[in-house]
Amino acid sequence: DADVTQTPRNRITKTGKRIMLECSQTKGHDRMYWYRQDPGLGLRLIYYSFDVKDINKGEISDGYSVSRQAQAKFSLSLESAIPNQTALYFCATSDLGTRDNEQFFGPGTRLTVL
Amino acid sequence: GNSVTQMEGPVTLSEEAFLTINCTYTATGYPSLFWYVQYPGEGLQLLLKATKADDKGSNKGFEATYRKETTSFHLEKGSVQVSDSAVYFCALTSGTYKYIFGTGTRLKVLA
Numbered sequence: 307d308a309d310v311t312q313t314p315r316n317r318i319t320k321t322g323k324r325i326m327l328e329c330s331q332t333k334g335h336d337r338m339y340w341y342r343q344d345p346g347l348g349l350r351l352i353y354y355s356f357d358v359k360d361i362n363k364g365e366i367s368d369g370y371s372v373s374r375q376a377q378a379k380f381s382l383s384l385e386s387a388i389p390n391q392t393a394l395y396f397c398a399t400s401d402l403g404t405r406d407n408e409q410f411f412g413p414g415t416r417l418t419v420l
Numbered sequence: 421g422n423s424v425t426q427m428e429g430p431v432t433l434s435e436e437a438f439l440t441i442n443c444t445y446t447a448t449g450y451p452s453l454f455w456y457v458q459y460p461g462e463g464l465q466l467l468l469k470a471t472k473a474d475d476k477g478s479n480k481g482f483e484a485t486y487r488k489e490t491t492s493f494h495l496e497k498g499s500v501q502v503s504d505s506a507v508y509f510c511a512l513t514s515g516t517y518k519y520i521f522g523t524g525t526r527l528k529v530l531a
């Protein structure tokens with residue numbers, strides 16, 4: 307079984323709809339992250355969480371919110387989706403104890419907003 | 421601020437050709453450097469890393485050397501295979517949780 311899972315894998319929605327992307331991990335890591343990937347822009351950090359009570363904005367948090375329901379679960383919400391949020395979204399985790407903070411990525415969710 | 425610049429792709433090579441993907445960085449302090457690979461339809465996975473100057477990371481025939489004097493971490497492989505076709509990301513962290521990723525370089529290897 308995959309260590310980091312994301313649901314759904316693909317989603318098509320309309321402008322103005324509320325969307326939730328979910329991430330679960332079995333690695334026992336404290337740190338979780340949400341990124342979006344756009345062609346030519348690499349990965350950009352949306353939000354990150356170092357434990358259940360800790361939520362922090364990344365570089366592109368506008369239009370997004372997150373919830374850390376448990377150590378193993380970290381959800382990303384788009385309250386009112388817009389077309390420029392069409393992208394590939396990745397969840398990642400890392401272990402608090404490692405110096406170089408290697409991150410482990412889920413398979414991604416491809417979101418299309420029409 | 422910290423940044424990573426990597427060569428634009430796509431890079432198209434024949435099987436068994438030599439591969440170089442350039443990566444240079446700007447960072448304060450002493451960053452750790454990484455190459456991640458993204459195979460089609462999958463998330464990123466760590467390919468190799470180096471945590472201090474002159475370290476060489478290696479994995480699956482790929483190598484990269486942390487060059488502080490040239491602020492570079494170029495990825496090389498002596499003989500690529502079709503199965504190496506993927507997108508490669510250079511990245512750094514500098515004393516914090518936060519990754520700075522390059523824009524990615526798509527590699528296509530032809531049989």
